[in-house]
Amino acid sequence: MKIQDFNNKKVLVFGWARSGKAAAQRLFELGAQVTVVNGGEYENDAIYQQLLENHVKFISQDSDDSLDATFDYMVKNPGISYDTPLVKRAKALNIPILTEVEVALSSFDGRLIAVTGSNGKTTTTSLIREMLKADGQNVTTAGNIGTPVCEVVRPLTKKDTLLLELSSFQLMGLPDIKPDIALITNIFANHLDYHGTRENYVAAKFQLTKNQTLDQILVLNSDGPDTPDFKNKSHAKVVEFSRTKIGLTVEINDGNLFISNQNLMPLTQIKLVGPHNLENVMAATTVAKLAGVGNTAIRKVLEEFGGVPHRLQYIFTANHVKFYNDSKATDIEATQTALNSFHEPTIWLAGGLDRGDDLMRLIPNLENVKAVIAFGETQQKIVAVARTAHKPVITVDDVEQAVPVAIKLAESGNVVLLSPAAASWDQYQSFEERGDKFVAKLKKVLGL
Template sequence: MKQIDQFSGKKVLVLGLAKSGLAAALLLKKLGADVTVNDGKPLEENEAARSLLSEGMKVICGSHPLTLLDEGFDLVVKNPGIPYSNPIISKAVLDGLPVITEVELAGFISEAPFIGITGTNGKTTTTTLINEMMKKDGKGTILAGNIGEVASEVVQHATPQDHVVIELSSFQLMGIQEFRPHIAIITNIYDAHLDYHGSREEYAGAKMNITKNQTEEDFLIINADQEALLSMAGASKANVIPFSVYQKIENGAYIEDGTIYFQEEAVLPVADIVLPGSHNLENILSAIAAVKLSGVSNEAITHVLKTFSGVKHRTQFVREWNGRKFYNDSKATNTLATKSALTAFDSPVILLAGGLDRGNGFDDLLPYLHSVKAVVAFGETAEKWRETAEEAGIQLIEKAKYMNDAVERAVALSERGDVILLSPACASWDQYKTFEERGDIFIDCVNTL
């Protein structure tokens, strides 16, 4: 950990706890800051806040009083989930007070370079692939961010020989001031989180923050199949390394004649890859570009791609049973994610779908349902799914109340050679606390067949 003094004696407000806020508060205290913590959860229900209180920090819980800012803070470190429309954040910005996220702190103290991954879809798969490839090649890696541990906590133990592989959300990247990854990846950009950002322009701008402090010594890996994204990358000072599923790119990663290349060097045949889906080819190409730039061998890359069957809840292969293959894509909480899952399979699909009703329909999935032979619908959107399936000309449509019933009905509707796919296109909160819980129950049902 780098020894820095820029926070010594500074008054810092940590707004919002959870894991990142707790880690930020403890680190700032270690760096000599005068820390005040403010969290919305009442103190009696807030174990993290009580632990900081015992550390001698000032802790204010239960509300976010605007009068807090009268104490003359030098800096605000906010939880990424707190929007900039929050009254305290709005006033801090108006007053010219720096507002950062915990990732920025990690950048200040880390002795290891960062490989940062962002994008609308594919972040977690890409991050996992990079980490696995680096490990297989014997390189020191530290997994951080949304998929790993809190960055400002784990980088305290990083050495210059390590690589911090970090998944970054647009929420985190909005708080970037000096954070600089040596290698940055933007997998793709689609409309998402507009309720938080307010516009696609702000959302895309937040994603592009990943490269704003990069120099000509750094690398920006970008999806060349998205012209708008490629155009935006032109503003970066980093070396731009494109990847493409559809076209040959001599200075980047691409596919030609069934083989993946990086900068005209053959890496491995596409046929050797276990992970299904054309959308995953984007993730694979970006991961290969990152690790090749880091000196990882083709042997390590090939080993991982021959064995890696997916991140849990993201088109995850669960089991083959009686000639049926089961996939868990519970992370598909919107139609865009389900569209990607459906395009991954050539075999007939039994689709399990449904969940929280957010008011939208599923008409945009109609062109992608041609391989679906049956739909088992559940949750608040079950009736909407029935109507969509009928419009698509699907003859086999059933409703289920619980996941075990849905799996049993899917099996009854299937034949040998079919894929049974959970890809709900909806959030889980009508029946489950999280998409992880929904996926875990699906896995349990499949494994008890």
């Protein structure tokens, strides 16, 4: 789609979260006749007041005249299900259903790099951003990483790079996306409650490369089960990365990271830890190299980048003890990945909302755990896991109380790891709040 596609067109914006606000504002700027439908309240909302004054229409979700055949487009919040009655009505009326990213891209003509995948999207996107910046390139990041694309796209020019992290939800509403470089980190069976089947989920991911041509690039994980099918269906030039295979642009050989047959650095110098992060590193390095980033800039980022906040994030080293914040680990699988990332004696802080998970599945991953500190609703489940694995365990009320206990237990060469294996909502508003309180308490107790 191009910018003129929305001029004088009648567009329904469904949902008033941050992406809905951004879409409504941008559509108004592009000359669209905008109607916003939402079940919530607009009181004390400055953007609502501004758009209302500019004749943008706001109606209730339950209104009978929410949608009719005179609308040219629906722009839907990505989290709203396609089974919602209003969305079903749009499909029945053959009204194209978009997400705000499509609106934003209609006015962008610079270089587009887009990243999707089941795991590692945010870390990989952040690595690519830092590599491009270290190389002196103009790059703007948005999308699923936390910023609606409509909020950032207006001042961008042909000389700029727009780097997007995109979810499967967003991709379903991007019929015309055509990245210069597309990256799919990996694909697992995620969000089946939304997509219904794995096939539907995979199809949503394929949307990233569906419109690409031979002069554009698709980067794939060579070890992924869907990679052969994607290679056959995509019309782009395919470039692969792999932790296990050699002969690729970016590869691992004898404990070193190679780029185009040049030894970039020993793996021990990469700050991010864990095999999953090594895949993220290789994916980001492949994209950065394709985007013209020099080896010096790539190496510098890999030596310094400690991770995205709350995602197995390296905090600091104090008294020869390394501290990591993995508050984003709200399920068993994420904590398994974190625990498997360390060979050092580890003090593991865990606990949170009890959703009935079988935490005993964590026992095989406690080989390097020195001691366990348990808190939250799942405290006693964590205690049972520790005792079954014959690990010392201490109970505390919350994350803040766990910190001084962990510091007292830690010896030179140890790791202190917050990886809760549970959601935060029993005690905190979000995993971000939980992680922030962990880091703040660390700094306070250690006098940093």
